[in-house]
Amino acid sequence: ILTRVLTADEYGELSLLMTVYALLLPILSIALPQYVFRSFFDSSEEFSSRLQNGLSTVLAWTAVGNILAISVSAAAFLLNFLSMVQASACIVIVVSASLNSLFQIRLLLFNAEGKAKSFVTFQISYSLLLFVITLASLFFLQAGSFSRVLGVLVADIIFAILAFREIKRTFGAKVVFPNSFSNSLDFLKFGGGLVPHLIASVLLSSLDKVIIASKMTMSDLAGYAIAVQFTSVLMIFTQGLSKEWSRYYLANRGGSRVMLRGLTLVGIISGAGVVIYLLKDVFFFIFVGDGFSVNPTVIVFLLIGQIFHSIYMIVSIEITYLKKTHILSSLTLLSLFLNLMVSFALVDSYGTVGVAIGTMTGMAAKLI
Structure with a gap:
């Protein structure tokens, strides 16, 4: 609208x-x-x-x-x-x-x-x-x-x-x-360690668009933005799963079935990514129309990046439990740096595909 x-x-x-x-x-x-x-x-x-x-x-x-x-x-x-x-x-x-x-x-x-x-x-x-x-x-x-x-x-x-x-x-x-000063200090250590992670996460979702806007046309940016919105459907799905997973994990940490459920969740998320890709033509026919050009290769790399990020959300719960939030911030800043470097290196030769590869690289590094 x-x-x-x-x-x-x-x-x-x-x-x-x-x-x-x-x-x-x-x-x-x-x-x-x-x-x-x-x-x-x-x-x-x-x-x-x-x-x-x-x-x-x-x-x-x-x-x-x-x-x-x-x-x-x-x-x-x-x-x-x-x-x-x-x-x-x-x-x-x-x-x-x-x-x-x-x-x-x-x-x-x-x-x-x-x-x-x-x-x-x-x-x-x-x-x-x-x-x-x-x-x-x-x-x-x-x-x-x-x-x-x-x-x-x-x-x-x-x-x-x-x-x-x-x-x-x-x-x-x-x-x-x-x-209680100790409680306030406990909160500030936790929050202070996590804030850079949250800020960098916001930048991760907007940096690629800034690069495309500075290097390519607004039409290219529009097609890429639509691809991002489409692949974000996977995040809508996995955020619901990860919220229930985080509650289950923190309530049952150390249980013998926790690892099995986590691996099952990884399989479900990966399968959902494949299904979403197969539905891309139906989605664009209904919601987008013929006025925009969306490169299917961009969708592939962005979806893989979303899968990496979704699995990261699952495995990083343990770091949150240990209150070592500075680690999450370091990982996200590393992801942001790699995304920036790879995207700038490839955008002139490969256009929006290069930027999508940069996004995927950043998400992969964070998960690994």
């Missing part, structure tokens, strides 16, 4: 703002949702205290972030670097990213508790509200590229309130001054 209403420049501006929003999420939350999920499987007596300390620490951190965002955006407006609308949008995405951590915490706690129906209901409700507000802003407020920004703001405000009420009711957590 957005690509049919917005101009190319407006859609580019929207994409840039949402990329910044995605980068802000781990920075402002300090990976608190992931820490809370991991802590759920430790001592139940300490969980509420750890949750409270984490919430209080992140609240103080995001308050500083919001003050800084307002100050920088105001200065950029006064110096004519940004328009009033652009400066306001920058402030809005910082506020929204600050609130989103509460929504993510409630989601991951539903996952930890094994409440799949509640997880799905909460996630779909958020997405539906975001969809409705975005379209209302687009058609009634004529907000253009900022319609998604307004949708994210409204969705994050409402679901932050709902999530906090649920967290307080279910786990008795409050926002208070941290009462």
Whole structure:
């Protein structure tokens, strides 16, 4: 809908703002949702205290972030670097990213508790509200590229309130001054080690498009972006499996059947990748049409890369359990570096296929 209403420049501006929003999420939350999920499987007596300390620490951190965002955006407006609308949008995405951590915490706690129906209901409700507000802003407020920004703001405000009420009711957590320095330090070590990993993961999903935009045509970029969206269907499938796997693994770590189930999951993911590739012609006929050129070789390399990444998500749970999150960050930064080097080396000779090989190489190195 957005690509049919917005101009190319407006859609580019929207994409840039949402990329910044995605980068802000781990920075402002300090990976608190992931820490809370991991802590759920430790001592139940300490969980509420750890949750409270984490919430209080992140609240103080995001308050500083919001003050800084307002100050920088105001200065950029006064110096004519940004328009009033652009400066306001920058402030809005910082506020929204600050609130989103509460929504993510409630989601991951539903996952930890094994409440799949509640997880799905909460996630779909958020997405539906975001969809409705975005379209209302687009058609009634004529907000253009900022319609998604307004949708994210409204969705994050409402679901932050709902999530906090649920967290307080279910786990008795409050926002208070941290009462245990050791718990706060434990959280900051975990989150500080994981944040580079999360940021690099966002960059991994956008770096290839930046390279193509700088070296090739927008038509090439459009075809590659469609291939990425198509192969991402595998990630939608495997993210659901990996969430259940992470809960099962942390609850049964060391059991004799854990390895067998993990290997079975690897086989299912690999088989799903083959099925998705075989369905590519049907997908493009229904959703894409004849106006875009998508190289099937690009799809092959991107799908293989997605399979590598999906298996990595399974085996890396043990590193998260050991709280050695700095290892995950090192692996993802290595993947990002290799992706960049290989993509730049091959893009002039092989075009989008070379960039896809770069993506696959980065994912393979991380898994190995």
